[in-house]
Amino acid sequence: MEIALLSPLLVAVLFGALAAGLWVGFALILVGLVAMVAAAPAPPELVFATKVWGGLSVWDLTALPMFIWMGEILVRSRLSSDMFSGLAPFTARLPGRLLHVNVLCCALFAAVSGSSAATTATIGRMSLPELRARGYDDRMAIGTLAGSGTFGFLIPPSIILIVYGAATEQSIARLFLAGVVPGLMLAGLFGGYIMLWSLLNRARMPAEEPPTDRREAMRAAARLLPVVGLIVAVIGSIYAGIASPTEAAVIGVAGALILSWATGALSLTGLGDSLRAATVTTCMISFILAGAAFLTVAMGYTGIPRQLAAWIGEMGLSPFALLAILTLFFIVMGMFLDGISIVVLTVSIILPMVTAAGIDPIWFGIFLVLVVEMSQITPPVGFNLFVIQTITGRDIFTVARYALPFFLLLVLAVAILAGFPEIALWLPGTMLSR
Template structure:
């Protein structure tokens, strides 16, 4: 079958199966089967079995369920609420005051959970009722939380960076290091916007609260220490070369369990629910990875990636023009698919043309995650929007409007990263070249 006919057919099959409610992993398998039957005489069953086993039998993926479990333990323990209470006193003197707790809280929790949805849900349960009760504008509260919740994709240990590293055979340690500075940049952009907004909308800010004395500030700092200590141990062990990402993930789970038990914040029921939820999430991601592994080899049989790369090459696009086109493409994809699905579905097709354009695959992983973060706050399939809908009771489109300024800041972050690629490449080049 000609490529001009096969490519549209596969797109129709993909979106048709998704519209029928088929799980994403199985939808990818169906597309792969159709592609192989239409373009090759190779034995579909043998190829399927080989690629699914090879796609999942990757040691680096062992870190995935461990980091998910660590996040689930923290969600169900008192450590997350202690973290929120500990941050509040340190934002009192900043323009915007407690609004910054959303940004800082999400950045900290992302560093121990790796999940965007878990970060949004955990911080949202605490901050939305607290901030609205204190008189902060609900629109900015919800919008800043929706945007900041995306940090879970970028700030290490990021689940989506683990998936990208496994799919592209890139160093997960390098990806973690590469995501650190852009993650801090994004947090700085969000906090800067909140400062500017509060200074230009003084009438929508609550009255100043009484300042805390030193004893209260010290007590707040002590409540932060367990979570900060866990972050230092988990991430520091990777950066110092003492542990691989998988070993650090196991250390993180053990640390989270010890802290939860020491503070009396984890019951046996909570332990069971955390383990069950982590298992379900891991299996969901595993199905997607299995389907993507099979689809990747099926697409190779069709010749579509080679044809697409040749077509892009004939267009003579500069690297910046290529990145601009990919940004628009990923934003559109994000309206219909979740972040991990976008990565595993597209990376095998897009990475060859990206590397051919001279773009570093480590840098491209950070660029891809930044763009995919936008999918978390774009309707109709924005996971952060769904999480906040459950917390606030507002409809998806209203929450998306509240999050629109932070969507714009994500676009700005992509532009800055494209102009200054060293923001992502300097740290791994410095620390891992020793």
């Protein structure tokens, strides 16, 4: 079949399958089968068996279920409430006061959970009732949570960076390092916006609370030590070259179990629930990766990626123009698909064009994650929006409207990263060149 006819057919099959409610992984397999039957001389069943086995038997993917399990254990501990009470005294004098706790808690929790949805749900259940009870503006409380919850995708150990590294055969340790400075930059942008908003909207801020004495502040700070210790153990072991990402994930699970036991939050029921939830999430991601592996080779048989790369090459786009087009493309994709699905569905087609344009694949991974973060707060399929809708009872479009300023800040972060790529590349170049 001609490529001009095959491409629209495959797009129609994909969106038709998704609209019919078929799981993303099975939808990708279906598209791959149609592509193989229409354009490939090889037997689809043999290609399917070979590529699915090869796509899932990747050593780097062993870190995935462990990091997911670590996050599920911590969701069931008292870690989030300890973070809130530990950070609150240190934000009391900043413009915006406790609104900063959403940003800081999400950044800290993202560094030990690796999941955007888990970060949003855990911090949201703890912080929103506290902020409402103290009279903070509901729009900003929800907006800061929606935006900051996306940190789970960027700040390592990030599940989506593991998926990107496995799909593109890039170093996961380098990707983790590359995500650190952009993550801090994004937290700084959010914090700066909160301060500016609070200074311009003093009437919508609650009355100042009595200052916390130094002894109470020190006791509060002590509550941060467990989470800081776990972050140092997990991320520090990777950065210091002591452990691989997989070994660091095992350290993280052991640390999470110890923290949960020490705080009295560990029970046999909770342990079983965390294992069950981690298994379900891991299986969901594995189905998507299996479907993407088969679709990747099927697309190679059709010649569509080569034709698309050649077509864009003939357009003579500069790297900045290419990135602008890809940003719009991923934002539109994010309106219909979750972040992991976007990554595994598109990288096999997009990455050859990106590398041909002279763009570093490690840097592109961070760029892609930043853009995919936007999809988490973009209706109609924004996972963070669904989570916050469940917590607050607000409809998804109201939550999206509250999150709009933070969506725009994510756009600004992408622009800054494109203008100054060393923001992502400096740390891995420095740490791993020793």
